[in-house]
Amino acid sequence: MPELIITAANCDRWCGPARARTFDFGGHTRILNANQHPIGSRGLMFATPIEEAIELIPEEQWPDLISQKDRDKSWIDDMAADLKLPCKDQNGLGYCHGYGPVTALEVARAVAGLPYVDLSAESVAGRVTGWSNQGGDPEEDLMVLAKYGACAASFMDRANSISPSRWKAGWEQDALCHRAEEYFKGLDSIDLWVAAGTCALRNIPTSPWYNWWSHCISGSYRLRYDSKTRTIYRKDRNNWGGDWGEDGFCWFARGSGRSGGTPSGLVAVRVATPSES
């Protein structure tokens, strides 16, 4: 599959019709309800606002920095390709709010050079929803990820299981080895297009969500500048398996409307627990 740029013209095909609650893709019903609970309404205060933690890089500086990172091949995207990080698949679960942040944690582990561990997003999102298959606020998932962590998927009785009573004993202890140690949140009081782009330039994995899509994914893998149209694109990755987009990846341009790449909110994981397994 050639690279996929999400636009108004192809948005229905790849992201589902506007205002849809579900969308069939890849033979599975995809539930779109990341923000069933109003995102940010409770203002979880445990995560540092991203603009306080890192210096945001003005967009006019991005084209030169993009060229430099292209020359250095130092994007997270280059790392993910070298390491062949697999695309996660929530496979009918409404747990995108967990899949996005947990993927960001997996990428943070890759940045640290730690061995790849397929982490269970269910072990995080399940704690948020009380183990029912429904949406949630990704910031709550970040809180669980920071406090309790995500266990290895190998502890689950089957892929996408949300019945922890059937999981192997010890999953909670294993989860403590995979926590977010340094993390930020970005809410729409700032320009989140700039925040997500800055994270891409700084190799900080993120999990953005989009209210127009009612969906949360992982992001900030790479930026690209089209000098002809003077447009900057950001590369994100969906959690709907490798058959979606280009091995799960897609590109977004700035915009807050339908198909726009300015997140409605995001969480970022800069440092993961440095555990070897």
Next chain:
Amino acid sequence: MKNFRLLALVLGIGLLLGGVAVDRGLPSLDLPILQWFWPQQPLDLVIAVYESENQPLAEVSVLGGQTANVLRKADKWRQFDKDRLPAAWKPALDAALERTKPPCLCFVRGGKIVAAESLPKSDEALAAAIARRGGIQCQN
């Protein structure tokens, strides 16, 4: 006879110091003449220790560049925030960080940190620094 004993003593001390130097990977072994006599064994692992706050973009590029990625792929690269060191490496890294402030590279051979130096400023300099310490075998 007296001269022979003196010569033996000098040679003995030299060998002892050389052995310690090889074992600890002292910077003096960077001298080509010493490397000719005592070639260094390849490294097992390279650990970069950095400070996440106010990290310059150039440093991010070195840590995320091609050389580091080759090592990542071969499971021979670790990159830790100075305030979140893993328990297994913490005592050794703390000792190294007393001598070399982060951002820095710590070179591991035989399960021990044998040398540390400031983080190089470019990908080429990073590759050269690793080569100077004996290189590293990446077979993956």
